[in-house]
Amino acid sequence: MEQRAFGRVYVWQLPVRFYHWINALAVSALAITGYLIGAPLAIQSGSEASFSYWFGTVRFIHFLSAFVFFFNFIFRLYWGFAGNQYANWRNFIPTTKKQYTEILDVLRVDILQARIKPLGSIGHNTLAGVTYFVTFLAFLFQSVTGLGMYSAMSDASLPRLFSWIVPLMGGDFAVRQWHHVMMWLFIVFTMIHVYLVFYHDYVEGRGVTSSMVGGWKFIEKESSHLK
Ligand code: HEM
Ligand code: HEM
Structure with missing residues (x-):
């Protein structure tokens, strides 16, 4: 049996772990409710319309999760x-030759x-970091288009700041289409993301999956990476 010595490194601080799981929950709720908003169920009921306010509830959950998100x-x-070296923004934008070589290695x-x-890398590998950066751009797009649409139905000051988005993008229909298409990006990202987390856990043996729960990764002692 292969024997290797590992050292324990505290990689993901509590705020990063909280961020990750709140985000994962919020995106899941947004995708489910968003899908229902785009393709409402034709529920037939004999009761008074004001007693079946389910679509309003779906929208309420979408907007609540949207603000949390x-x-x-x-x-x-x-x-x-503000966070540690593994949470730092530099992990998401590769600038050195070493980082580009790592992207090829991970591919x-x-x-x-x-x-x-x-x-x-001990934190995100460079390819993962770049992918998360792309999702951050998608988060921004989803927030801006969502708040733009929301400005039509709210007098609150935050959505009102984005009221110019809808005319800029060619009207409500176009914004909703883009906002909808982007949902599929999150669904595809999540499937590949979870698969790759599990796969890297297996090939690296560093405890990647549980690192987003407890914060620790296990790094080969003989490797020069463990400082
Ligand atoms: C990952 C994040 C999000 C996903 C996956 C998502 C998904 C969706 C989808 C699929 C729709 C239906 C579009 C259609 O086909 O008509 C929708 C509608 C909408 N979303 Fe989002 N959304 C997200 C974030 C947000 C955010 C941050 C806001 C900000 C307030 C927001 C506000 C809205 C609004 C106002 C509508 C239109 C609701 C209506 O007219 O009934 N969304 N969303
Ligand atoms: C069961 C589901 C999930 C598991 C097990 C999981 C696990 C993980 C793990 C272990 C990492 C760190 C990987 C590394 O060291 O590079 C990570 C990072 C990340 N995951 Fe997930 N994830 C899940 C769902 C999601 C979902 C639904 C989203 C959003 C769509 C998401 C977005 C992210 C982002 C943005 C990061 C980077 C975190 C940061 O540095 O702020 N994850 N995930």
């Missing part, structure tokens, strides 16, 4: 400057299923 996202942006692991030496 939005402020949680703003908090993560702040934590990209070889993910697509060609090649076995490689332990990855240099």
Whole structure:
């Protein structure tokens, strides 16, 4: 049996873990309620219309989750400057040659299923970081288009700041289409994301999956990465 010594590194601080799971829950609620808003169920009922307010409830859950999602996202942006080295914004935008080489290494692991030496990164690997950066741009797009649509139905000051989005994007119909298409990006991202988390857990043996629960990863002691 292969014996390797591992050291424990505290990678994901509590705010990052809270951010992650609140975000995962909010996005799931938004995708389910958003889908129902786009394709409402034709529920037949003999009762008084005002007793079957289910579509209003669906929209309420969408808007409630949207505000949780939005402020949680703003908090993560702040934590990209205030958090530890693994939470820092630099992990999401590759600038060095070493990071670009790691992207190719990870693609070889993910697509060609090649076995490689332990990855240099302890936090997100560079490819994962870039992918999360793309999702952050999508979060921004979803927030801006959502708040733009919401400004038509609310007098609150936050959505009103985005009232110019709908005319800019060509009207309510176009904004809803883009907002809808983006939902599928999150669904596809989540499926690939969870698969890759489990796969990297298996090939790296560093405890990636549980790291988003307890915060710790296990890094090879012999590797120069463990400082
Ligand atoms: C991951 C995040 C989100 C997802 C996946 C999502 C998904 C959706 C979907 C699929 C629709 C239905 C579009 C259609 O086909 O007509 C919708 C509607 C809507 N969403 Fe979102 N959304 C998200 C975030 C937000 C945010 C942050 C807001 C901000 C307030 C928001 C506000 C709205 C509004 C106002 C509508 C139109 C509701 C109506 O006219 O009844 N959404 N969303
Ligand atoms: C059961 C479901 C999920 C599991 C087990 C899971 C697990 C993880 C793990 C272990 C990481 C850290 C990976 C690394 O070291 O690079 C991570 C990061 C991340 N995940 Fe998930 N995830 C799940 C669902 C989701 C969902 C639904 C979303 C949003 C659509 C999401 C978005 C993210 C983001 C944005 C990061 C980067 C976190 C940061 O640095 O702020 N995850 N996830």
